[in-house]
Amino acid sequence: MTRLPLSLVIGAVLSVLFLVIALLSLVWTPHDVETLIIADRLRPAGAEYWLGTDQFGRDMVSMLMVGARISIAVALVAVGIGVALGVPLGLAAAANRGSLLDEVIMRGNDLIFAFPSLVIAILITAVFGPSAFNAIIAIGIFNIPVFARVARGGALSLWTLDYVLAARVAGKNKTRISAEHILPNISSLLIVQATIQFSLGILAEAALSYVGLSVQPPVPSWGRMLADAQTMIYSHPMLAVLPGLAIVFMVLGLNLMGDGLRDMLDPRLRRVRA
Amino acid sequence: MLRQTEPTCRGDAIALSLAPIGIRNHGDTQSSPARSTSLWPSRAPPSNVAPMLRFILGRLVSLGLSLIAASLVIFVVIEVVPGDPAAFMLGLNANEETVQALREDLGLTGSKVSRYITWITGLVQGDFGTSYTYRVPVSELILQRLWVSLPLAGFALILSTLIAFPIGLIAASKRGTAADYSIMGGTQLGIAVPNFWFAMLLVLVFAVNLRWFNAGGFPGWEAPGAALKSLLLPAVALALPQAAILARVMRSALIETMGQDYIRTARAKGLTRRQVTLRHALRNALIPVLTIIGLQFSFLLAGAIIIENVFFLPGLGRLIFQGITQRDLVVVESVTMLLVFAVILVTFLVDIAYALADPRLRRRS
Numbered sequence: 199m200t201r202l203p204l205s206l207v208i209g210a211v212l213s214v215l216f217l218v219i220a221l222l223s224l225v226w227t228p229h230d231v232e233t234l235i236i237a238d239r240l241r242p243a244g245a246e247y248w249l250g251t252d253q254f255g256r257d258m259v260s261m262l263m264v265g266a267r268i269s270i271a272v273a274l275v276a277v278g279i280g281v282a283l284g285v286p287l288g289l290a291a292a293a294n295r296g297s298l299l300d301e302v303i304m305r306g307n308d309l310i311f312a313f314p315s316l317v318i319a320i321l322i323t324a325v326f327g328p329s330a331f332n333a334i335i336a337i338g339i340f341n342i343p344v345f346a347r348v349a350r351g352g353a354l355s356l357w358t359l360d361y362v363l364a365a366r367v368a369g370k371n372k373t374r375i376s377a378e379h380i381l382p383n384i385s386s387l388l389i390v391q392a393t394i395q396f397s398l399g400i401l402a403e404a405a406l407s408y409v410g411l412s413v414q415p416p417v418p419s420w421g422r423m424l425a426d427a428q429t430m431i432y433s434h435p436m437l438a439v440l441p442g443l444a445i446v447f448m449v450l451g452l453n454l455m456g457d458g459l460r461d462m463l464d465p466r467l468r469r470v471r472a
Numbered sequence: 473m474l475r476q477t478e479p480t481c482r483g484d485a486i487a488l489s490l491a492p493i494g495i496r497n498h499g500d501t502q503s504s505p506a507r508s509t510s511l512w513p514s515r516a517p518p519s520n521v522a523p524m525l526r527f528i529l530g531r532l533v534s535l536g537l538s539l540i541a542a543s544l545v546i547f548v549v550i551e552v553v554p555g556d557p558a559a560f561m562l563g564l565n566a567n568e569e570t571v572q573a574l575r576e577d578l579g580l581t582g583s584k585v586s587r588y589i590t591w592i593t594g595l596v597q598g599d600f601g602t603s604y605t606y607r608v609p610v611s612e613l614i615l616q617r618l619w620v621s622l623p624l625a626g627f628a629l630i631l632s633t634l635i636a637f638p639i640g641l642i643a644a645s646k647r648g649t650a651a652d653y654s655i656m657g658g659t660q661l662g663i664a665v666p667n668f669w670f671a672m673l674l675v676l677v678f679a680v681n682l683r684w685f686n687a688g689g690f691p692g693w694e695a696p697g698a699a700l701k702s703l704l705l706p707a708v709a710l711a712l713p714q715a716a717i718l719a720r721v722m723r724s725a726l727i728e729t730m731g732q733d734y735i736r737t738a739r740a741k742g743l744t745r746r747q748v749t750l751r752h753a754l755r756n757a758l759i760p761v762l763t764i765i766g767l768q769f770s771f772l773l774a775g776a777i778i779i780e781n782v783f784f785l786p787g788l789g790r791l792i793f794q795g796i797t798q799r800d801l802v803v804v805e806s807v808t809m810l811l812v813f814a815v816i817l818v819t820f821l822v823d824i825a826y827a828l829a830d831p832r833l834r835r836r837s
Contacts, residue, residue, distance in 0.1 A: 309541050312819065316774035317792075317811050321546070324796040324804055325553050397664075404666050405778055409793065424669055428782070435676050442669035449664035457660075 206458020212451025220267040229257035231264050232416040240434060252423070252437055253430055261418040262444050268330065268419045269448065272412065273399030275334045277392050280341020285388065287342070288349025289380060292357060293372040304350075307343035315340040316405065323411035333412040337402045341395050348391045352384035386463035393456035397449045404445050420445050527827050535820045542812045543595075547588050550805050561604055561799045574604070578802070591805075600806040605798045610806045613791060620690055620787035621780070624703050625772040628710035632772075633765060635715040640722025645749060647727060655719070662716025667775050671709035671782040678705060688784035706783045710775050714768050721764045725757035732756075759826065766822030770815035 228248065235255035243250045249258035291300040319336035326332045353376070356362060365375050406412040407421030415422070420441040427437035553560045558575040575581060582590070594601065600610035643655040679687040685705050691698040729735065730753050738748045777789030784790075788807055795803035 309538060309545075312538050312542060312816050313545075313812055314770045314774040314815050316777065317808055320777070320792065320796070321549055321804065321808050325549055325801075401666055405668065408666075408668055409778060409781060424672065428672060431672060431676055432680055435680075438669075438672050438676070442666065442672070445666055445669065446661070446664045449666075450660060453660060453664060 203458040203461045205454040206462060209451050209454030209456070209458055212447055213455050216266050216448050216451065217270065219263050220270045223260075223263035223267045227257070227260035227263050229260045231256055231260045231418050240430075243436075249440060250436065252426065253434075256418070258437070258440060261423060262420075262440060264418050265420040265423060265441065265444065266448070268407075268413050268417065269400050269403050269445075272330055272334050272337065272403040273396050276337035276341055276399045276402075277395050279334070279338030280345045280395060281388065281392065284342040284345025284347075285349045285381075288346035288351075289353055289376040291346065292350045292353030292380070293376050295354060295357070300350075303346060307346055310340060310343045316402070319402065319406055320409070320411060323406065328411040328414060330413040330417075333403060333406050336406070337399050341399070344395060345388065345391065348387055349384060352387045353380045356380050356383055386459075390456055390460045390463065393452055393459060397452035397456070400445065400449050400452070524827065528824060531820055531823050535816060538816050539813065542816065543592060543809060544588075546805060546808055546812070547591065550801055551584065553801070561801055563799065578604075595806070595809065600810075601802040603795075603800055603803050605794075605800045605803075610803055613803065614788065614807065614810060617786060617788045617791050619693060620703075620785050621773065621776050621789065624706055624710070624776050624779070624785070624787060625769065627700075627703055627707040628714070628772050628776070629765065629769060631707055631711035632715040632718055632768065635711065636718035636722055639715070640719040640726065641749075641754075643719065643723040644726035644730070645745075647723075652723075656723075659716040659720050662713055663720075665713055667709050667713050668778045668782050670712060671706065671779055674705045674709055675782070688782070690785050702783075702785075706776075706779045706785060709782070710772055710779055714771065714775075718761070718764055718768065722757065722761050725760045726753055729753040729757045759829065762825065762829070763822060766818055766825075769818045773811055773814060 233256075235251075238247070238251050238255040239253050241247050241251040241255075247257050247259070249262070251257055252261070287303050291303040294300050315337075318339075319333070322336040322339075323329075323332045356379070362375060362379055365379055370378070403412055403419070404421040404424075407419040408425050410422070410425065412421065413419050423441040424438060427434070427441070431438050558571050558578055558580055559566070562571055562574060580587070591601075598611055600614060602608070603610050603613060606613060639655055639659075643652045646652050675687050679685045686702060688702075690702050693699050726749075730749070735748055735752055738752050739745070743751070773788075776787060777792060779785075780787040780789035781793065788811065792804060792807045794800070795807065
């Protein structure tokens, strides 16, 4: 039993903490985030409002909690889209290396990468209207080629191995081999990639909601909180500091977890890094 | 959502992850057997002009294909707007006659194919259409704002390179020490910070508290000093997260090169560690670093769109958001195409730059 990498422990603790907070916000928040109590606007941190209130009298703690839920939900579904569509594409491309299918899939991937993703996300949300759903689609589309490429790359090297050849000789078709022999062996690659894409999704959602192209009011999100705080930055800087810190710690946690997972799952890397 | 990872087993995932095109080409080439450029052994060095030319031509073809594909995607997205662009732009309350008039104005009456062709031939000739809200040619709007966005992205690119190079070099040469660990920890933090939030913190410290800078706005290039000063905070905000990524790439590229045999040979022939690092390792490590710098340009352009909103800079980002809120699809469509064009062009130039820097990459079958 090897010792767990420190980055994995720290990262996992941070990530799980945010996940618990997000789940908790489904059943309980200290205050309601959708009612504006103007009488209680801009309260300092105290017993009733632990981190104070914003200019509309909404409780910061409650908003940060719901914001965590929105961020995680958007990023998670976007990663799901990437895995669900990208991995089969990558596996199919690897199984038919050099074929027209492979070529089409890889060129399509190149095309998506040629787009500055944020610009396209803006285009999509601008045309179809800003909403969490469209933000998810916009972020998710760019996850597809990422997972396709990782799956293809990982799978290509496996197809040359003896046990895959043996499976071929045993009469299994390419789809079955991909599912039964290739996929389990690239799962660690995919898990590490998923953590990275998850953290990038959090950042992307924050950017989109900052410019008003993700979830719409009254639902709070970290990016929107930052946008709202911008006019208050002279008098109440904490309103802008807190949501930013939430984003940083969430992303940091996921990145550390990704690094730690990679170190743990890939012994070759450990040797290189040591 | 911006970065992706090659399934590399070496180096730093986030860092190497940024390399879709360049590093992949690099890998492809190395795995393909080296070909001799001449048929018989000869003492004279084989001419490199023909393969280089062929390489550039090949890249040009793929540049053109990417542009066509990208323009089709953008055209289709705008086309599938609920209703049609004219109805979308005028909103729900417009009467049918106004919508019809705009439809003719925008040339929406023709077939989709002919409209696409009109749009593309216009773009090629520098005609980006006429803004519906401003009633001026979009190219005019773009030109004004380009002089804010491009310098901003360029400024940020220079800053990020200047910050990342020494940091990556120190981390690599002091590998495994406290200095290395604290630098790597710092870069982890740098990657996690959203640039628009970092921008707000900069405003808070340097504009609100210290009053060294204005919180936003742009004086125009008639006053170059003031213009540069007003771009400094935005450029720093854009550069820092990119510098964190670049420093990590720099570090892992250097560490990888330092493990090569020719480095050991150079050491064995009596060069000092410093000489070897600067003369041999750095130069070879630059190839992956160049890829990332090229790619960062597109992130910087996209990042600039958001940052411009923090600092109220009149750049392309502001233009595109005004276009969105005013439902001015002509502006949105053309600015998007321009940004995509810039990114594809930079990728192309980076590919060419490699081929010039590294002859191995030219010998692609």
